[in-house]
Amino acid sequence: MKLRFSKMHGIGNDFVMLDCRDQAFSLREAQIRAIADRRTGVGFDQLISIEPPRDPSCAFYYGIWNADGSPSGQCGNGVRCVAAWLHREGELAIGDTVRLESPSGPVTVRLSNAHEVTVDMGVPSFAPSEIPFRADLQADGYAIEVGDETLMIGAVSLGNPHAVALVPDLHAPALFRLGPLLTAHERFPEAANAGFVEVVDRGQLRLRVHERGSGWTLACGTGACAAVAVMRQRDEVDDRVRVALPGGELTIEWAGPGQTLWMTGPAAFVFEGEWLG
Known part of the structure:
Protein backbone atom coordinates (compact mmCIF):
# COMPACT_ATOMS: atom_id res chain seq x y z
CA MET A 1 0.00 0.00 0.00
CA VAL A 123 -16.62 26.96 25.30
CA PRO A 124 -15.02 24.72 27.96
CA SER A 125 -17.50 22.33 29.55
CA PHE A 126 -17.21 21.57 33.27
CA ALA A 127 -20.42 19.51 33.51
CA PRO A 128 -19.38 15.99 34.61
CA SER A 129 -21.84 14.29 32.24
CA GLU A 130 -20.39 16.15 29.25
CA ILE A 131 -16.71 15.45 30.01
CA PRO A 132 -17.53 12.57 30.88
CA PHE A 133 -16.44 12.32 34.52
CA ARG A 134 -18.12 10.40 37.35
CA ALA A 135 -19.18 12.91 40.01
CA ASP A 136 -22.44 13.59 41.83
CA LEU A 137 -22.14 17.38 41.50
CA GLN A 138 -20.08 19.82 39.43
CA ALA A 139 -17.22 21.41 41.38
CA ASP A 140 -14.05 23.42 40.79
CA GLY A 141 -12.02 20.57 42.28
CA TYR A 142 -12.39 16.86 43.02
CA ALA A 143 -10.41 14.61 45.36
CA ILE A 144 -9.43 11.49 43.43
CA GLU A 145 -7.45 8.43 44.54
CA VAL A 146 -4.60 7.77 42.11
CA GLY A 147 -2.41 4.83 43.05
CA ASP A 148 -1.48 5.39 46.68
CA GLU A 149 -2.02 9.17 46.56
CA THR A 150 -4.97 11.56 46.69
CA LEU A 151 -4.88 14.26 44.01
CA MET A 152 -7.05 17.35 43.77
CA ILE A 153 -7.99 17.74 40.11
CA GLY A 154 -10.12 19.91 37.89
CA ALA A 155 -12.12 18.12 35.18
CA VAL A 156 -13.11 19.76 31.90
CA SER A 157 -13.86 18.96 28.27
CA LEU A 158 -12.44 20.81 25.27
CA GLY A 159 -13.85 18.24 22.85
CA ASN A 160 -12.00 15.52 24.77
CA PRO A 161 -11.79 14.84 28.52
CA HIS A 162 -9.08 16.42 30.68
CA ALA A 163 -7.92 16.01 34.26
CA VAL A 164 -5.81 18.93 35.52
CA ALA A 165 -3.72 18.67 38.70
CA LEU A 166 -1.87 21.62 40.22
CA VAL A 167 1.62 20.56 41.35
CA PRO A 168 4.61 22.39 42.89
CA ASP A 169 7.22 20.68 40.70
CA LEU A 170 6.74 19.39 37.16
CA HIS A 171 9.92 17.32 37.42
CA ALA A 172 8.88 15.31 40.47
CA PRO A 173 9.52 11.61 39.67
CA ALA A 174 6.07 10.65 40.98
CA LEU A 175 4.37 12.42 38.06
CA PHE A 176 5.68 9.88 35.57
CA ARG A 177 3.94 7.16 37.57
CA LEU A 178 0.76 9.15 38.24
CA GLY A 179 0.18 10.34 34.66
CA PRO A 180 -0.79 6.96 33.15
CA LEU A 181 -2.83 6.09 36.24
CA LEU A 182 -4.80 9.33 36.06
CA THR A 183 -5.37 8.91 32.31
CA ALA A 184 -6.90 5.47 32.86
CA HIS A 185 -8.78 6.29 36.08
CA GLU A 186 -12.19 4.66 36.40
CA ARG A 187 -13.88 8.00 37.10
CA PHE A 188 -13.13 8.93 33.48
CA PRO A 189 -15.14 6.29 31.57
CA GLU A 190 -13.56 7.31 28.23
CA ALA A 191 -10.09 7.88 29.80
CA ALA A 192 -8.58 11.39 29.95
CA ASN A 193 -5.64 13.56 29.07
CA ALA A 194 -3.83 14.05 32.38
CA GLY A 195 -2.30 17.50 32.76
CA PHE A 196 0.09 18.51 35.54
CA VAL A 197 0.36 22.28 35.86
CA GLU A 198 2.65 24.64 37.73
CA VAL A 199 1.58 28.27 38.17
CA VAL A 200 4.46 30.68 37.55
CA ASP A 201 2.34 33.82 37.91
CA ARG A 202 -1.09 35.04 36.79
CA GLY A 203 0.06 35.25 33.18
CA GLN A 204 2.15 32.11 32.84
CA LEU A 205 1.79 28.36 33.44
CA ARG A 206 4.09 25.40 32.94
CA LEU A 207 2.48 22.13 31.85
CA ARG A 208 3.15 18.48 31.10
CA VAL A 209 0.47 16.18 29.65
CA HIS A 210 0.02 12.43 29.48
CA GLU A 211 -2.43 11.91 26.59
CA ARG A 212 -4.86 9.04 26.33
CA GLY A 213 -3.85 6.85 23.39
CA SER A 214 -0.45 8.50 22.94
CA GLY A 215 1.31 8.76 26.33
CA TRP A 216 3.61 11.63 27.33
CA THR A 217 3.83 14.23 24.57
CA LEU A 218 5.95 17.32 24.05
CA ALA A 219 2.79 19.40 23.77
CA CYS A 220 -0.99 19.14 24.01
CA GLY A 221 -3.06 22.05 22.70
CA THR A 222 -6.34 21.06 24.31
CA GLY A 223 -4.36 20.27 27.47
CA ALA A 224 -3.05 23.86 27.56
CA CYS A 225 -6.59 25.14 27.08
CA ALA A 226 -7.87 22.84 29.84
CA ALA A 227 -5.15 23.97 32.26
CA VAL A 228 -6.00 27.64 31.72
CA ALA A 229 -9.74 26.97 32.00
CA VAL A 230 -9.35 25.11 35.30
CA MET A 231 -6.90 27.63 36.78
CA ARG A 232 -9.07 30.57 35.70
CA GLN A 233 -12.12 28.98 37.31
CA ARG A 234 -10.10 29.07 40.53
CA ASP A 235 -8.96 32.68 39.90
CA GLU A 236 -5.31 31.58 39.74
CA VAL A 237 -4.64 33.25 36.33
CA ASP A 238 -5.77 36.20 34.20
CA ASP A 239 -7.67 36.09 30.90
CA ARG A 240 -4.51 35.86 28.75
CA VAL A 241 -1.95 33.23 29.69
CA ARG A 242 1.27 31.88 28.18
CA VAL A 243 1.54 28.12 28.65
CA ALA A 244 5.03 26.61 28.45
CA LEU A 245 5.16 22.92 27.49
CA PRO A 246 8.28 20.80 26.88
CA GLY A 247 8.03 21.47 23.12
CA GLY A 248 7.29 25.20 23.19
CA GLU A 249 4.75 27.85 24.14
CA LEU A 250 1.09 28.57 23.41
CA THR A 251 -1.00 31.65 24.19
CA ILE A 252 -4.47 30.98 25.61
CA GLU A 253 -7.17 33.65 26.00
CA TRP A 254 -10.39 33.04 27.91
CA ALA A 255 -12.75 35.65 29.34
CA GLY A 256 -14.44 33.13 31.63
CA PRO A 257 -17.45 30.79 31.93
CA GLY A 258 -19.77 30.73 28.93
CA GLN A 259 -17.17 32.43 26.70
CA THR A 260 -15.19 31.03 23.79
CA LEU A 261 -11.57 30.07 24.51
CA TRP A 262 -8.88 31.03 21.96
CA MET A 263 -5.51 29.38 21.38
CA THR A 264 -2.61 30.81 19.33
CA GLY A 265 0.55 28.94 18.39
Whole structure:
Protein backbone atom coordinates (compact mmCIF):
# COMPACT_ATOMS: atom_id res chain seq x y z
CA MET A 1 0.00 0.00 0.00
CA LYS A 2 1.38 3.38 -1.02
CA LEU A 3 0.22 6.27 1.09
CA ARG A 4 1.41 9.85 0.61
CA PHE A 5 1.62 11.93 3.76
CA SER A 6 2.98 15.13 5.29
CA LYS A 7 4.78 15.07 8.62
CA MET A 8 4.04 18.16 10.75
CA HIS A 9 4.24 19.29 14.35
CA GLY A 10 2.88 21.95 16.66
CA ILE A 11 5.55 22.71 19.30
CA GLY A 12 6.67 19.07 19.24
CA ASN A 13 3.23 17.44 19.18
CA ASP A 14 3.72 15.56 15.89
CA PHE A 15 1.31 14.42 13.21
CA VAL A 16 1.01 12.43 10.02
CA MET A 17 -1.33 14.38 7.75
CA LEU A 18 -3.30 12.52 5.05
CA ASP A 19 -4.98 14.18 2.08
CA CYS A 20 -8.42 12.56 1.89
CA ARG A 21 -10.15 15.33 -0.03
CA ASP A 22 -10.64 13.08 -3.07
CA GLN A 23 -10.48 9.60 -1.56
CA ALA A 24 -12.13 8.15 1.53
CA PHE A 25 -10.10 7.43 4.64
CA SER A 26 -9.77 3.65 4.86
CA LEU A 27 -6.96 2.80 7.30
CA ARG A 28 -7.64 0.10 9.86
CA GLU A 29 -6.58 0.37 13.49
CA ALA A 30 -3.63 -2.01 13.01
CA GLN A 31 -2.38 0.06 10.06
CA ILE A 32 -2.57 3.26 12.10
CA ARG A 33 -0.54 1.64 14.88
CA ALA A 34 2.06 0.44 12.34
CA ILE A 35 2.53 3.94 10.90
CA ALA A 36 2.73 5.37 14.43
CA ASP A 37 5.62 3.13 15.48
CA ARG A 38 8.69 5.35 15.89
CA ARG A 39 11.14 2.52 15.12
CA THR A 40 9.51 0.62 12.27
CA GLY A 41 7.02 3.22 11.00
CA VAL A 42 6.88 6.99 10.57
CA GLY A 43 6.04 7.92 14.14
CA PHE A 44 3.40 10.36 15.38
CA ASP A 45 1.29 11.36 18.35
CA GLN A 46 -1.82 11.65 16.16
CA LEU A 47 -2.76 10.89 12.56
CA ILE A 48 -5.02 13.47 10.90
CA SER A 49 -7.13 13.02 7.78
CA ILE A 50 -8.31 16.07 5.84
CA GLU A 51 -11.64 15.32 4.19
CA PRO A 52 -14.70 16.98 2.62
CA PRO A 53 -17.03 18.41 5.30
CA ARG A 54 -20.07 16.60 6.63
CA ASP A 55 -21.41 19.96 7.83
CA PRO A 56 -22.12 22.26 4.84
CA SER A 57 -21.27 25.33 6.95
CA CYS A 58 -17.64 24.11 7.19
CA ALA A 59 -14.90 24.17 4.55
CA PHE A 60 -13.27 20.84 5.49
CA TYR A 61 -13.53 18.00 7.99
CA TYR A 62 -10.52 16.59 9.84
CA GLY A 63 -10.41 13.19 11.55
CA ILE A 64 -8.01 12.41 14.42
CA TRP A 65 -6.52 9.07 15.49
CA ASN A 66 -4.15 8.47 18.38
CA ALA A 67 -0.96 6.42 18.09
CA ASP A 68 -2.77 3.34 19.45
CA GLY A 69 -5.36 3.58 16.65
CA SER A 70 -8.16 4.96 18.82
CA PRO A 71 -10.16 7.97 17.60
CA SER A 72 -9.90 11.39 19.26
CA GLY A 73 -12.49 14.13 19.46
CA GLN A 74 -10.21 17.15 19.21
CA CYS A 75 -6.55 18.18 18.93
CA GLY A 76 -5.56 21.82 19.42
CA ASN A 77 -2.05 21.50 17.97
CA GLY A 78 -3.43 19.36 15.18
CA VAL A 79 -6.03 21.86 13.98
CA ARG A 80 -3.32 24.51 13.65
CA CYS A 81 -1.40 22.08 11.43
CA VAL A 82 -4.56 21.47 9.40
CA ALA A 83 -4.83 25.23 8.76
CA ALA A 84 -1.16 25.51 7.75
CA TRP A 85 -1.52 22.44 5.51
CA LEU A 86 -4.58 23.95 3.79
CA HIS A 87 -2.64 27.19 3.26
CA ARG A 88 0.19 25.34 1.52
CA GLU A 89 -2.36 23.54 -0.67
CA GLY A 90 -3.85 26.89 -1.74
CA GLU A 91 -7.10 26.36 0.17
CA LEU A 92 -6.57 29.07 2.82
CA ALA A 93 -4.97 32.51 2.47
CA ILE A 94 -3.01 34.39 5.13
CA GLY A 95 -5.43 36.55 7.11
CA ASP A 96 -8.41 34.34 6.26
CA THR A 97 -10.79 32.99 8.86
CA VAL A 98 -12.36 29.62 8.08
CA ARG A 99 -14.74 27.22 9.79
CA LEU A 100 -13.51 23.62 10.01
CA GLU A 101 -15.33 20.52 11.21
CA SER A 102 -13.72 18.34 13.88
CA PRO A 103 -15.09 15.04 15.27
CA SER A 104 -16.40 17.14 18.20
CA GLY A 105 -17.99 19.81 16.01
CA PRO A 106 -17.07 23.05 14.20
CA VAL A 107 -14.07 25.20 15.08
CA THR A 108 -13.00 28.54 13.62
CA VAL A 109 -9.35 29.15 12.67
CA ARG A 110 -7.54 32.31 11.63
CA LEU A 111 -4.23 32.13 9.76
CA SER A 112 -1.98 34.92 11.07
CA ASN A 113 0.89 33.91 8.79
CA ALA A 114 2.17 30.74 7.14
CA HIS A 115 3.34 29.35 10.49
CA GLU A 116 1.02 30.79 13.17
CA VAL A 117 -2.65 30.02 13.67
CA THR A 118 -5.33 31.19 16.12
CA VAL A 119 -8.10 28.71 16.90
CA ASP A 120 -11.53 29.16 18.48
CA MET A 121 -11.57 26.10 20.76
CA GLY A 122 -15.18 26.60 21.82
CA VAL A 123 -16.62 26.96 25.30
CA PRO A 124 -15.02 24.72 27.96
CA SER A 125 -17.50 22.33 29.55
CA PHE A 126 -17.21 21.57 33.27
CA ALA A 127 -20.42 19.51 33.51
CA PRO A 128 -19.38 15.99 34.61
CA SER A 129 -21.84 14.29 32.24
CA GLU A 130 -20.39 16.15 29.25
CA ILE A 131 -16.71 15.45 30.01
CA PRO A 132 -17.53 12.57 30.88
CA PHE A 133 -16.44 12.32 34.52
CA ARG A 134 -18.12 10.40 37.35
CA ALA A 135 -19.18 12.91 40.01
CA ASP A 136 -22.44 13.59 41.83
CA LEU A 137 -22.14 17.38 41.50
CA GLN A 138 -20.08 19.82 39.43
CA ALA A 139 -17.22 21.41 41.38
CA ASP A 140 -14.05 23.42 40.79
CA GLY A 141 -12.02 20.57 42.28
CA TYR A 142 -12.39 16.86 43.02
CA ALA A 143 -10.41 14.61 45.36
CA ILE A 144 -9.43 11.49 43.43
CA GLU A 145 -7.45 8.43 44.54
CA VAL A 146 -4.60 7.77 42.11
CA GLY A 147 -2.41 4.83 43.05
CA ASP A 148 -1.48 5.39 46.68
CA GLU A 149 -2.02 9.17 46.56
CA THR A 150 -4.97 11.56 46.69
CA LEU A 151 -4.88 14.26 44.01
CA MET A 152 -7.05 17.35 43.77
CA ILE A 153 -7.99 17.74 40.11
CA GLY A 154 -10.12 19.91 37.89
CA ALA A 155 -12.12 18.12 35.18
CA VAL A 156 -13.11 19.76 31.90
CA SER A 157 -13.86 18.96 28.27
CA LEU A 158 -12.44 20.81 25.27
CA GLY A 159 -13.85 18.24 22.85
CA ASN A 160 -12.00 15.52 24.77
CA PRO A 161 -11.79 14.84 28.52
CA HIS A 162 -9.08 16.42 30.68
CA ALA A 163 -7.92 16.01 34.26
CA VAL A 164 -5.81 18.93 35.52
CA ALA A 165 -3.72 18.67 38.70
CA LEU A 166 -1.87 21.62 40.22
CA VAL A 167 1.62 20.56 41.35
CA PRO A 168 4.61 22.39 42.89
CA ASP A 169 7.22 20.68 40.70
CA LEU A 170 6.74 19.39 37.16
CA HIS A 171 9.92 17.32 37.42
CA ALA A 172 8.88 15.31 40.47
CA PRO A 173 9.52 11.61 39.67
CA ALA A 174 6.07 10.65 40.98
CA LEU A 175 4.37 12.42 38.06
CA PHE A 176 5.68 9.88 35.57
CA ARG A 177 3.94 7.16 37.57
CA LEU A 178 0.76 9.15 38.24
CA GLY A 179 0.18 10.34 34.66
CA PRO A 180 -0.79 6.96 33.15
CA LEU A 181 -2.83 6.09 36.24
CA LEU A 182 -4.80 9.33 36.06
CA THR A 183 -5.37 8.91 32.31
CA ALA A 184 -6.90 5.47 32.86
CA HIS A 185 -8.78 6.29 36.08
CA GLU A 186 -12.19 4.66 36.40
CA ARG A 187 -13.88 8.00 37.10
CA PHE A 188 -13.13 8.93 33.48
CA PRO A 189 -15.14 6.29 31.57
CA GLU A 190 -13.56 7.31 28.23
CA ALA A 191 -10.09 7.88 29.80
CA ALA A 192 -8.58 11.39 29.95
CA ASN A 193 -5.64 13.56 29.07
CA ALA A 194 -3.83 14.05 32.38
CA GLY A 195 -2.30 17.50 32.76
CA PHE A 196 0.09 18.51 35.54
CA VAL A 197 0.36 22.28 35.86
CA GLU A 198 2.65 24.64 37.73
CA VAL A 199 1.58 28.27 38.17
CA VAL A 200 4.46 30.68 37.55
CA ASP A 201 2.34 33.82 37.91
CA ARG A 202 -1.09 35.04 36.79
CA GLY A 203 0.06 35.25 33.18
CA GLN A 204 2.15 32.11 32.84
CA LEU A 205 1.79 28.36 33.44
CA ARG A 206 4.09 25.40 32.94
CA LEU A 207 2.48 22.13 31.85
CA ARG A 208 3.15 18.48 31.10
CA VAL A 209 0.47 16.18 29.65
CA HIS A 210 0.02 12.43 29.48
CA GLU A 211 -2.43 11.91 26.59
CA ARG A 212 -4.86 9.04 26.33
CA GLY A 213 -3.85 6.85 23.39
CA SER A 214 -0.45 8.50 22.94
CA GLY A 215 1.31 8.76 26.33
CA TRP A 216 3.61 11.63 27.33
CA THR A 217 3.83 14.23 24.57
CA LEU A 218 5.95 17.32 24.05
CA ALA A 219 2.79 19.40 23.77
CA CYS A 220 -0.99 19.14 24.01
CA GLY A 221 -3.06 22.05 22.70
CA THR A 222 -6.34 21.06 24.31
CA GLY A 223 -4.36 20.27 27.47
CA ALA A 224 -3.05 23.86 27.56
CA CYS A 225 -6.59 25.14 27.08
CA ALA A 226 -7.87 22.84 29.84
CA ALA A 227 -5.15 23.97 32.26
CA VAL A 228 -6.00 27.64 31.72
CA ALA A 229 -9.74 26.97 32.00
CA VAL A 230 -9.35 25.11 35.30
CA MET A 231 -6.90 27.63 36.78
CA ARG A 232 -9.07 30.57 35.70
CA GLN A 233 -12.12 28.98 37.31
CA ARG A 234 -10.10 29.07 40.53
CA ASP A 235 -8.96 32.68 39.90
CA GLU A 236 -5.31 31.58 39.74
CA VAL A 237 -4.64 33.25 36.33
CA ASP A 238 -5.77 36.20 34.20
CA ASP A 239 -7.67 36.09 30.90
CA ARG A 240 -4.51 35.86 28.75
CA VAL A 241 -1.95 33.23 29.69
CA ARG A 242 1.27 31.88 28.18
CA VAL A 243 1.54 28.12 28.65
CA ALA A 244 5.03 26.61 28.45
CA LEU A 245 5.16 22.92 27.49
CA PRO A 246 8.28 20.80 26.88
CA GLY A 247 8.03 21.47 23.12
CA GLY A 248 7.29 25.20 23.19
CA GLU A 249 4.75 27.85 24.14
CA LEU A 250 1.09 28.57 23.41
CA THR A 251 -1.00 31.65 24.19
CA ILE A 252 -4.47 30.98 25.61
CA GLU A 253 -7.17 33.65 26.00
CA TRP A 254 -10.39 33.04 27.91
CA ALA A 255 -12.75 35.65 29.34
CA GLY A 256 -14.44 33.13 31.63
CA PRO A 257 -17.45 30.79 31.93
CA GLY A 258 -19.77 30.73 28.93
CA GLN A 259 -17.17 32.43 26.70
CA THR A 260 -15.19 31.03 23.79
CA LEU A 261 -11.57 30.07 24.51
CA TRP A 262 -8.88 31.03 21.96
CA MET A 263 -5.51 29.38 21.38
CA THR A 264 -2.61 30.81 19.33
CA GLY A 265 0.55 28.94 18.39
CA PRO A 266 2.83 27.75 15.58
CA ALA A 267 2.53 24.94 13.03
CA ALA A 268 5.54 23.51 11.20
CA PHE A 269 6.20 21.17 8.28
CA VAL A 270 8.88 18.49 8.75
CA PHE A 271 8.90 16.40 5.55
CA GLU A 272 6.79 14.73 2.86
CA GLY A 273 6.85 10.96 2.53
CA GLU A 274 5.28 7.79 1.18
CA TRP A 275 4.28 4.88 3.39
CA LEU A 276 4.84 1.51 1.70
CA GLY A 277 3.49 -0.77 4.41
